[in-house]
Amino acid sequence: MLHSHPTSLGVSRIVLKLLRMLNLGMGLGLVLAFPASLVFEPQFVEFFSKRPPSIDPGWLMPTLRVWLVLALPMIGLVHVQLSRLLAVVETVAVDPFVPENVPRLKTIAWCMLGLELLRLVYGMLAATMNAAGSRIEWHFSTTGWLAVVLLFVLAQVFEAGTRLRDDLDAMI
Template sequence: MQDRFLGIASGLLRFANWLNWTSAIGFAGAIVLSFVFGDAIAAHLALKYHGRHVPETVAIVRLLGVLSIVGAVAVRQLFTRLIAIVETVRTGDPFVVANADRLQRIGWALFAIQILDLCVGGIVLVLDRLGVDHATWVPGFTGWIGVVMIFVLARVFRLGAAMRDDLAMTV
């Protein structure tokens, strides 16, 4: 009998992966539109901020769009590897070297996301100094713990798979 939770998890991960790519396409479209409607955007910002820092603000918004696309690539790595791990659990053989490799790739994806988060924090500081409205930002320390945890789990999976293979050779 199939594990119902794993089926639901797989479906949710596939939907989240689709949503991630939809968002990335939206960010790419927004970057293109920022050039198409650049004069209108600049006029709006000039009016709102009394003509100060308009080119810098437009450039920063475009940069945030690019960083969002880079983030979507990292998130794709996370989702696709997690989907593959769920499939090995569904088939009853999760403790394999391939899953250790997948967890390590997930760890690198999470690391990239944390670096991007720090970049956003730097951008928020710049926007603050320019006097431009922005969302708040707080560093996410739990994300860094997650990065370390995933790399440790990747090592546990690698050692577990090796131990299982050694045991299979002795039987």
């Protein structure tokens, strides 16, 4: 059996739970921001038209609303990731190589893939806004894509570790 430092596991649990609450709070903020963008459209246009002043208001609000709507699946994906990671952390104190951690890690990997795909869509939205006069910085990064591959590989490692543990237990 592996014995992890109980303090680090406790801190990990607390941090993951706090991040989940923060993520859900952000989701609530996004849900409220969409109707606010309808009610307070003139104020939004005035605020964003000053940063930079050359932005085309005709592009601004539709793109902003698409941005808000696309952020909701991101909130869901992050929530699932954090929940599955918390479940993995819960098993580490006793035994990380339990069969349940394999689908958890695969789910985290699929969520990460979804986030990276949404990030590409955000890059297209940034390009659209920049064509309308904005100055939104967006850069392609391989880091998230590498993390997706790493997570799928890690899930396979956990699957093999679980199988080896079961084989060893059967021999003893």
